[in-house]
Amino acid sequence: MAISVPLHQLTYSFFSNPQWKWCAKPSYSFSNNSQNNIRAIKASVETPPFPLFQNPKLEETPADGLEPADPDFYKIGYVRSMRAYGVEFKEGPDGFGVFASKDIEPRRRARLVMQIPLELMLTIRQKLPWMFFPDIVPLGHPIFDIINSTDPETDWDLRLACLLLYAFDQDDNFWQLYGDFLPNADECTSLLLATEEDLMELQDPNLASTMREQQKRAREFWEKNWHSGVPLKIKRLAHDPERFIWAVSIAQSRCINMQVRIGALVQDANMLIPYADMLNHSFQPNCFFHWRFKDRMLEVMVNAGQHVRRGEEMTVNYMHGQMNDMLMQRYGFSSPVNPWNVIQFSGDARIHLDSFLSVFNISGLPEEYYHNSKISSDEESFIDGAVIAAARTLPTWSDGDVPLVPSIERKAVKELQEECRQMLAEFPTTSKQDQKMLDSMKEPRRTLEAAIKYRLHRKLFIDKVIKALDIYQDRILF
């Protein structure tokens, strides 16, 4: 998804001038391709009567090699009163992302970087009776019946997909423009769009079968509701199942669940929130979302005390406490340093918990383990989320009064390492082979790449646990 932007248009601090009101009616070009064809095709907005960006702050491209988003992307937000401060949207290794366009100094209070008003979002209540904000579904429209047929407990993604497709079909709806900046089917990493071959590459039969089920569920929903007898106004929302499954993958990978208060009403809502949905995930995020009920808007805030350097990525934590398979199911990516990764050990070997924690300067309670870097030496760059995960997942014993016996502890370490090695040996490929495969693929399908990375990340994690146990047994003697 290469987007090329002339050099002089690079890098603005944008939307910060509220006087720039421009209400020219936008026009947009859609592809004939049924997949709302997104980043390759740019929305064209009528030239405003005066420059949209008066005195834009021109800067050199940062040396990180990433390109900022198409200027049209900013215009549609600007026109509809979205605000962003000190950030820019750029393409990176994980698709689009949000990056600091200047240094953000740490402050005692969280700092605002984006405000997105309710009017731009697609939101639907999680429970009956359905409520949509903004209320774009007119009374009696058949899409309401389709939404109404969903299960309030489990089908939030199907509902949101219906709403998204409906929004694309509405004249002058913001999402007709924003849709051009969503990833198309080839650019999505969602495993809903994976081929059978991609699923086999996961080397995880459980995850593969879950994804097959999810693909089937989305397809059957389309078949049930998009049969030949449906009115044209439904038919044209998703002419083929692929279009619908793409919409579900967008709903799953970009939905933000929030409890929002609108007037006196507090409700759990599933929300597609433009611009905020461009933030990528990190387990150590520098930003978080906040619902500002007074003004009915979502705010993206930088954590209190956080220093973000110019060019650094702004991130949020998508899922707390979930393993890579859950991240894969919903978003199509995984991480070798996921602090919530788990290994199912089956032997009886156990190591002494407090000793392991102190060797790696891990503090806090299991739910909030963190690496206490202040008391660590430089060589501790070894310690990352995978070591935190190891502290959680290794079988341990704990008895404050009983000191460990080094020889027994060493024996336990060896047994646990052996079990890890056996797990690695059971994979059909090694991590080196996986890496080689990834390096050799020229423009691989995103879902295939995600699948190979997933199995690689699993092996890297197990490998890291073995190394952590090596370091542990070296240090327990001292």
Ligand SMILES: C[S@@+](CC[C@H](N)C(=O)[O-])C[C@H]1O[C@@H](n2cnc3c(N)ncnc32)[C@H](O)[C@@H]1O
């Ligand atoms: C909410 S969207 C974020 C914006 C997205 N990168 C884009 O290009 O529009 C979520 C998707 O971004 C990608 N993503 C987000 N965080 C990631 C991470 N830490 N590693 C890899 N991919 C990530 C995945 O493809 C995921 O499905």
